[in-house]
Amino acid sequence: MENLSLVVARVPAPAAERPEAPFDSELLRRAQACREAQGDRLIEHLQKLAGLDAATFTRRLGATLRYPTLDSETLFSCSPAFDRVALAQALKREFAMIHMGQAVVGIFADPFEAARLAWIDECLHGAPLYLVHSDDLAAYLARHEESVHAIDTLTPQASESVDSEIVETLSLARISEDSSVVVKLVNSTLYDALKMQASDIHLGMTGSGLVIKYRIDGVLSSINRVQGLEIAEQVISRVKVMAELDIGEKRVPQDGRFKVGISGRQIDFRISIMPSIFGEDAVLRVLDKQDLADQVQGVRLEALGFETATLDKLRRLAAEPYGMVLVTGPTGSGKTTTLYAMITEINHGMDKIITIEDPVEYLLPGVLQIPVNEKKGLTFARGLRSILRHDPDKIMVGEIRDPDTAQIAVQSALTGHLVFTTIHANNVFDVIGRFAQMEVDPYSFVSALNAVLAQRLIRLVCPACAVSITPSRDELLASGLDPAAVKDYRFVHGGGCGRCRGTGYRGRTAIAELLQLDDEIRQLIIERQPIARIKELACRRGLRLLRSSALELVRDGRSTLEEINRVTFVA
Numbered sequence: 001m002e003n004l005s006l007v008v009a010r011v012p013a014p015a016a017e018r019p020e021a022p023f024d025s026e027l028l029r030r031a032q033a034c035r036e037a038q039g040d041r042l043i044e045h046l047q048k049l050a051g052l053d054a055a056t057f058t059r060r061l062g063a064t065l066r067y068p069t070l071d072s073e074t075l076f077s078c079s080p081a082f083d084r085v086a087l088a089q090a091l092k093r094e095f096a097m098i099h100m101g102q103a104v105v106g107i108f109a110d111p112f113e114a115a116r117l118a119w120i121d122e123c124l125h126g127a128p129l130y131l132v133h134s135d136d137l138a139a140y141l142a143r144h145e146e147s148v149h150a151i152d153t154l155t156p157q158a159s160e161s162v163d164s165e166i167v168e169t170l171s172l173a174r175i176s177e178d179s180s181v182v183v184k185l186v187n188s189t190l191y192d193a194l195k196m197q198a199s200d201i202h203l204g205m206t207g208s209g210l211v212i213k214y215r216i217d218g219v220l221s222s223i224n225r226v227q228g229l230e231i232a233e234q235v236i237s238r239v240k241v242m243a244e245l246d247i248g249e250k251r252v253p254q255d256g257r258f259k260v261g262i263s264g265r266q267i268d269f270r271i272s273i274m275p276s277i278f279g280e281d282a283v284l285r286v287l288d289k290q291d292l293a294d295q296v297q298g299v300r301l302e303a304l305g306f307e308t309a310t311l312d313k314l315r316r317l318a319a320e321p322y323g324m325v326l327v328t329g330p331t332g333s334g335k336t337t338t339l340y341a342m343i344t345e346i347n348h349g350m351d352k353i354i355t356i357e358d359p360v361e362y363l364l365p366g367v368l369q370i371p372v373n374e375k376k377g378l379t380f381a382r383g384l385r386s387i388l389r390h391d392p393d394k395i396m397v398g399e400i401r402d403p404d405t406a407q408i409a410v411q412s413a414l415t416g417h418l419v420f421t422t423i424h425a426n427n428v429f430d431v432i433g434r435f436a437q438m439e440v441d442p443y444s445f446v447s448a449l450n451a452v453l454a455q456r457l458i459r460l461v462c463p464a465c466a467v468s469i470t471p472s473r474d475e476l477l478a479s480g481l482d483p484a485a486v487k488d489y490r491f492v493h494g495g496g497c498g499r500c501r502g503t504g505y506r507g508r509t510a511i512a513e514l515l516q517l518d519d520e521i522r523q524l525i526i527e528r529q530p531i532a533r534i535k536e537l538a539c540r541r542g543l544r545l546l547r548s549s550a551l552e553l554v555r556d557g558r559s560t561l562e563e564i565n566r567v568t569f570v571a
Contacts, residue, residue, distance in 0.1 A: 041113075075132055096137070204276075206278055307549065326451070328427070334455060343367065343396060396419075443526055459507070462500035467494075480547075490555065494506075521538060
């Protein structure tokens with residue numbers, strides 16, 4: 001307990017009495033013993049042993065060590081003082097200065113590291129010091145990252161200093177002990193993206209350096225900036241080397257892939273390099289197949305968030321003996337997940353199920369999964385032809401991209417197979433036009449097609465920081481809502497907290513419009529009637545449009561007008 005006694009001796013004079021009881025000495029001893037046996041931080045073991053939520057734990061810890069504390073709501077209402085402690089230092093030391101009213105105060109998250117406290121004491125210059133939870137501090141710094149770079153004017157010498165701090169901060173979570181600064185930066189960027197469950201990593205060169213962004217829950221979030229064109233070029237070159245691309249070619253786009261082993265599993269990354277006016281940009285698509293497989297193993301359709309009526313229809317469609325089920329939507333809207341959930345529902349071992357994908361994203365037991373390899377001549381069309389000679393019952397085609405694949409998929413559905421596939425279109429009615437463009441015979445198409453599902457993913461408001469709001473009349477009108485008809489709506493807004501990384505959103509759910517074809521709708525398609533007429537008939541038959549499903553989420557206080565306006569068209 002010598003280290004713990006040393007840290008407690010360094011705390012400031014007692015603050016006002018806290019209402020929470022302090023932790024007892026036995027709990028502190030147990031946490032210290034866990035730290036000595038397992039490593040990691042003392043504060044992490046203490047919180048795990050205490051079994052408290054973040055806010056209560058922080059208040060109890062403050063009462064124990066006589067620090068005043070700040071809750072997340074108060075913290076997020078304060079502006080940062082990055083002129084006192086730069087963002088890079090704040091990230092590295094987990095300490096920041098903020099403006100609270102007329103005063104400037106310090107905030108920190110870990111009171112158990114004596115060396116860090118000594119450094120903090122030098123920065124405070126007599127200012128008060130408040131304890132916050134580490135999640136709240138991380139979310140606060142992430143929220144203000146963009147603003148600090150917008151107002152920061154760095155001299156060349158200062159840029160070098162910030163540069164090294166950013167690299168050192170990112171390398172705290174490194175997956176390699178390589179001495180190269182660039183390798184550490186790339187590796188830690190990959191590691192952090194996996195930790196934050198990002199689907200894509202964007203590395204964009206600017207006139208002064210590199211911008212690093214992650215796509216989380218379908219939205220790009222700026223994570224960091226590295227000053228210096230030389231290091232930016234080296235980072236892009238490092239990514240090219242990992243993907244075995246030509247590092248000397250900077251004038252044309254390049255595509256590749258590589259694998260990284262982390263925590264005993266392999267993670268696939270698909271790489272796209274694109275030339276820009278400042279050099280080159282890179283986008284890395286994260287494919288954690290093992291994690292996806294673990295999620296999908298027990299995934300059923302009800303886990304995706306669809307409405308009950310839609311779920312019942314999808315189950316019936318998955319159980320059909322033949323025909324085609326089309327899922328449409330933009331990249332990242334969950335199309336493949338929906339198809340796999342449908343396949344999981346019917347994967348009882350009595351049918352031969354074959355998939356052809358680019359790439360195979362989920363691994364399912366008992367299913368023959370074929371990866372497209374265009375360099376070797378294995379395209380969707382050629383693979384699908386071969387699949388039909390392999391005695392399948394159910395077939396999944398990852399995507400219909402060309403007329404050949406469309407023709408073969410339709411013929412497969414007409415010859416007694418159940419075909420699941422995806423196609424890019426804005427809604428269920430645009431799918432009809434897409435197949436017409438591919439010169440598929442309308443009669444064959446509607447004879448094969450059982451249903452079209454269009455879907456989107458909507459972010460949900462974080463329940464930990466959601467607050468009720470009253471939108472203005474202009475906001476309602478801009479969202480296509482009648483201000484007099486929203487009395488039963490429960491409008492909410494996420495204030496931002498540690499649990500949602502300061503975004504105000506946590507998790508996503510699926511919304512959908514499902515068009516099931518009957519004889520009358522098929523006849524209209526064969527006659528090439530206007531889409532407006534087909535849509536009118538479908539709505540009379542009970543079709544629920546994407547916008548209507550999105551508005552239901554707003555009505556129930558589960559999402560926001562801003563979010564549904566971002567994802568769906570205003571009617």
